[in-house]
Amino acid sequence: xxxxYLDNLRWFTVLTVVLYHVFFMFNSIGSLSFKTFSEVxxxxxxxxxxxxxxxxxLFLIAGMSSRYYLEKHTVKGxxxxxxxxxxxxxxxxILLFGWMQGYISMAEAHAFDNDEGFAALPGLxxxxxxxxxxxxxxxxxxxxxxxxxxxxxVAKLEKGKLYRFTAKTGIIASVLLVIPVFASAQILNPPIxxxxxxxxxxxxxxxxxxxxxxxxxxxxxxKFRIPLLITAAALGAAYLVLHFGxxxxxxxxxxxxxxxxxxxxxxxxxxxxxxxWFDVKTPFTSYMTxxxxxxxxxxxxxxxxxxxxxxxHAGCPAFVCYLLCGAAGLIxxxxxxxxxxxIPFVRWCLLGIRKPRKET
Numbered sequence: 403x404x405x406x407y408l409d410n411l412r413w414f415t416v417l418t419v420v421l422y423h424v425f426f427m428f429n430s431i432g433s434l435s436f437k438t439f440s441e442v443x444x445x446x447x448x449x450x451x452x453x454x455x456x457x458x459x460l461f462l463i464a465g466m467s468s469r470y471y472l473e474k475h476t477v478k479g480x481x482x483x484x485x486x487x488x489x490x491x492x493x494x495x496i497l498l499f500g501w502m503q504g505y506i507s508m509a510e511a512h513a514f515d516n517d518e519g520f521a522a523l524p525g526l527x528x529x530x531x532x533x534x535x536x537x538x539x540x541x542x543x544x545x546x547x548x549x550x551x552x553x554x555x556v557a558k559l560e561k562g563k564l565y566r567f568t569a570k571t572g573i574i575a576s577v578l579l580v581i582p583v584f585a586s587a588q589i590l591n592p593p594i595x596x597x598x599x600x601x602x603x604x605x606x607x608x609x610x611x612x613x614x615x616x617x618x619x620x621x622x623x624x625k626f627r628i629p630l631l632i633t634a635a636a637l638g639a640a641y642l643v644l645h646f647g648x649x650x651x652x653x654x655x656x657x658x659x660x661x662x663x664x665x666x667x668x669x670x671x672x673x674x675x676x677x678x679w680f681d682v683k684t685p686f687t688s689y690m691t692x693x694x695x696x697x698x699x700x701x702x703x704x705x706x707x708x709x710x711x712x713x714x715h716a717g718c719p720a721f722v723c724y725l726l727c728g729a730a731g732l733i734x735x736x737x738x739x740x741x742x743x744x745i746p747f748v749r750w751c752l753l754g755i756r757k758p759r760k761e762t
Contacts, residue, residue: 405470407681411672412463413694414680415456419539420701420735422452424728427709428720432649436510436709439720442647450642450650454665457542461603462669464546465610468553469565477554484550487754491699492543495752499703500536506706507535539702541597549604553611568613573626576619579609580666587657596652606669614673623674630671637664696739696753697732704734 425448430438472480508531523531537544583606590600613619623630641660648655655661708730712723743749750756 404683405466405681406683406687407676408463408466409691410680410682410687411676412460413687413690413697414676415459415463416694416698417732418452418456419698420705420731421728422449422456423702423705423731424724425449427705427727428723431647432652434510436706437713437723445720445724447642447646450646451638453650454641454656454661455668457597458602458606458665459669459672460542461546461549461607462610462614462673464549465553465607465612466615467610468550468607469611469615472553472557477557480557481551481554484547486750486756487695488543488547488550490750490754491752492537492540492547495699496533496537496540498748498751500534500538500540501529501532502536503538503703503706504532504534504536506703506710507538508532510706510710539698541595542698545598545600545603546607549607552604553607556608556611565612565615569616569618571613571616571619571622573622576613576623576670577666579613580663583609583666584657584659584662587662591653591657596656602657620673620677623670624678625674627671627674627678630667630674634664634667634671637667640664693736693739696743697735699735699752700738700742701731701735704738705731708734 425445427436428439428443429435429446429449430441430443431446431449468480471483475483583602586605587599587602592598592600637660641664644660645655645658650656650661705727708727709723712718712726718726739753742752743755
């Protein structure tokens with residue numbers, strides 16, 4: 403049966419990614435931003451409360467979904483599906499669409515301002531530079547595809563003993579998994595492309611694949627959803643107090659004990675809560691499930707384009723900038739998804755679909 407709670411948690415998390423990027427556009431905590439409104443911005447608290455867990459839970463969900471997919475399909479079919487849905491949009495799709503996002507990112511960084519060296523480059527080289535700069539949020543698809551290849555190998559070799567054993571995972575064991583999660587967060591973190599956390603993300607993917615793909619494990623989390631939510635709220639408040647003002651998106655803060663503890667508590671709390679309260683299917687949830695990848699793929703383009711226009715050509719107050727960028731990201735992401743999904747070949751390049759998606 404379709405895991406509706408997992409579908410709903412996926413698109414809910416995509417919406418939190420959109421919200422995170424609204425505040426990221428104008429952050430004052432050290433990372434790239436289009437504009438800073440003041441030296442200390444308390445609204446940046448949203449970044450601290452979202453960034454530690456939003457991508458972790460997406461990889462966790464991906465691991466669970468991969469287990470469910472492989473129960474009904476061959477390993478060969480799994481690789482073909484993941485290549486079409488993940489690798490094609492993050493390679494061919496970038497060649498087709500990435501230069502537009504790259505232009506915005508480079509314009510925001512003033513890369514074109516009086517840069518005679520860049521202007522002198524051949525057109526093809528300039529295009530490729532902009533294209534690579536437009537990879538943006540599709541790093542997620544690239545890394546997930548690599549992990550999926552590893553998952554295919556594991557599926558070939560695994561005989562089911564580990565998976566059957568992990569069905570016994572209780573609430574205490576689920577909580578204590580924070581220890582290896584913390585350990586994985588400390589390793590294989592590249593110094594430049596910090597979003598590619600090669601230790602943490604594959605590890606939580608396989609936790610989803612081996613542990614949390616069991617219905618009984620999720621049901622145990624659902625029974626403890628209230629204590630888990632309270633714990634996550636307390637840990638989030640503690641993390642915010644301890645690290646407000648630090649760069650929450652870079653090492654060592656992003657892999658600190660408070661950050662990882664809060665992250666894991668949120669992941670468990672959300673899995674349990676959505677299993678208990680949001681295991682439903684409605685026309686709205688079906689629509690959001692079908693469009694969540696498109697919203698994820700396109701929202702940053704429309705949002706960053708709006709942020710660039712507002713900061714270059716308008717003197718809007720902070721509230722208006724946040725509001726307009728949020729609307730541009732969500733509405734623009736939906737509209738581009740609807741448009742692209744109706745154009746043959748382009749929909750394959752950008753969304754990995756061969757034909758218009760049917761409602762399920």
